[in-house]
Amino acid sequence: MPDLIRLREFLPDGKCAALVTSEVSRRYLSGFPASAGAFVVTQSRFILAVDFRYYEAAQKAVQPPIEVVRCTRLIDDLNRIFLQENIESVYIEDESVTVAYCSELQTALIPQVLTEGLSAKLNEMRLIKSDEEVEKIITAQRITERAYTEVLNMLKPGVTERQIAVELEHLIKVYGGERVAFDLICITGENTSLPHGVPGDRVVKEGDFFTFDIGAVYDGYHSDMTRTVAVKSATDEMRMIYETVLQAHLKAARAITAGNTAAKVDIAARDHIDSCGYGAYFGHSTGHGVGLMIHEDPTVYRTNHTVLRDNMVITDEPGIYLPGRFGVRIEDMYLVKGEYAVDLAGIPKELTII
Numbered sequence: 311m312p313d314l315i316r317l318r319e320f321l322p323d324g325k326c327a328a329l330v331t332s333e334v335s336r337r338y339l340s341g342f343p344a345s346a347g348a349f350v351v352t353q354s355r356f357i358l359a360v361d362f363r364y365y366e367a368a369q370k371a372v373q374p375p376i377e378v379v380r381c382t383r384l385i386d387d388l389n390r391i392f393l394q395e396n397i398e399s400v401y402i403e404d405e406s407v408t409v410a411y412c413s414e415l416q417t418a419l420i421p422q423v424l425t426e427g428l429s430a431k432l433n434e435m436r437l438i439k440s441d442e443e444v445e446k447i448i449t450a451q452r453i454t455e456r457a458y459t460e461v462l463n464m465l466k467p468g469v470t471e472r473q474i475a476v477e478l479e480h481l482i483k484v485y486g487g488e489r490v491a492f493d494l495i496c497i498t499g500e501n502t503s504l505p506h507g508v509p510g511d512r513v514v515k516e517g518d519f520f521t522f523d524i525g526a527v528y529d530g531y532h533s534d535m536t537r538t539v540a541v542k543s544a545t546d547e548m549r550m551i552y553e554t555v556l557q558a559h560l561k562a563a564r565a566i567t568a569g570n571t572a573a574k575v576d577i578a579a580r581d582h583i584d585s586c587g588y589g590a591y592f593g594h595s596t597g598h599g600v601g602l603m604i605h606e607d608p609t610v611y612r613t614n615h616t617v618l619r620d621n622m623v624i625t626d627e628p629g630i631y632l633p634g635r636f637g638v639r640i641e642d643m644y645l646v647k648g649e650y651a652v653d654l655a656g657i658p659k660e661l662t663i664i
């Protein structure tokens with residue numbers, strides 16, 4: 311369970327509450343997945359409000375100090391709670407509430423609606439993963455690895471990107487993933503120069519690169535991994551680009567230490583690629599946080615000076631993309647632990663020729 315006390319400390323006084331409505335944050339705070347509802351924090355109570363569809367399951371799943379309240383018309387039920395607790399102002403999630411919902415809340419809620427700070431506080435809490443959260447991320451990664459290892463057997467000249475992507479998605483579910491973490495990127499040949507290319511009818515040919523950017527979701531938590539493999543053979547240039555990206559990845563990985571900044575991780579990878587003359591072909595950030603969302607804080611980019619701390623999980627995914635020709639990206643998740651980051655992947659990073 312997250313440290314709910316830290317969220318309570320965000321409230322300036324007993325007349326102020328936090329109203330959490332986004333699916334991700336409700337799940338994070340309560341541990342209970344539901345497509346609708348609210349999580350309310352006051353100085354004295356933590357309340358999960360869910361409707362009839364979720365009430366029985368939530369009562370079984372949710373532990374004290376969280377109370378489960380059944381709601382019928384959410385806004386009326388929230389007003390009742392706020393009146394009971396003498397709440398005069400309420401923070402809402404400024405980064406996820408739509409303009410329309412915000413205006414509805416401003417009109418219908420009795421307390422004054424405050425629109426600054428709650429999302430930042432929740433994002434900050436989610437930066438540091440509990441050991442339980444880390445275990446779920448690792449499980450999601452192991453599911454992906456099992457599916458990936460199996461699908462490599464069908465990666466042969468003649469197969470299409472789409473066939474590979476469909477099989478991977480199927481296997482991720484077979485091996486226990488609740489779903490894929492994002493639209494899987496399974497691309498080959500010239501398409502590999504597109505960092506977020508979409509799998510289509512392109513046929514795998516001998517001498518092509520094939521890029522997998524894949525992940526699973528396990529109990530709400532995501533995994534993220536990219537491998538670029540060569541089909542049957544690779545030219546010297548392909549090997550050289552691959553080696554450049556691999557060294558950039560490893561340099562960034564060594565920079566992932568508690569106390570270092572996200573910026574320094576990015577710069578470690580970027581400087582290496584720049585020094586090899588390919589800086590213009592690495593146009594995205596080196597990584598991002600992973601957890602209940604596939605992309606979360608911290609962004610691993612040279613402008614982000616967030617200090618890395620133990621139990622953050624971030625990706626390291628430099629790449630080089632030569633337009634119209636080919637691209638290489640190597641991505642893994644790392645758990646920040648003191649002086650050495652823990653590599654959460656169990657698949658070798660060296661160039662694999664299938």
Ligand SMILES: [Mn+2]
Nearest residue numbers: 534625627641
């Ligand atoms: Mn990623």
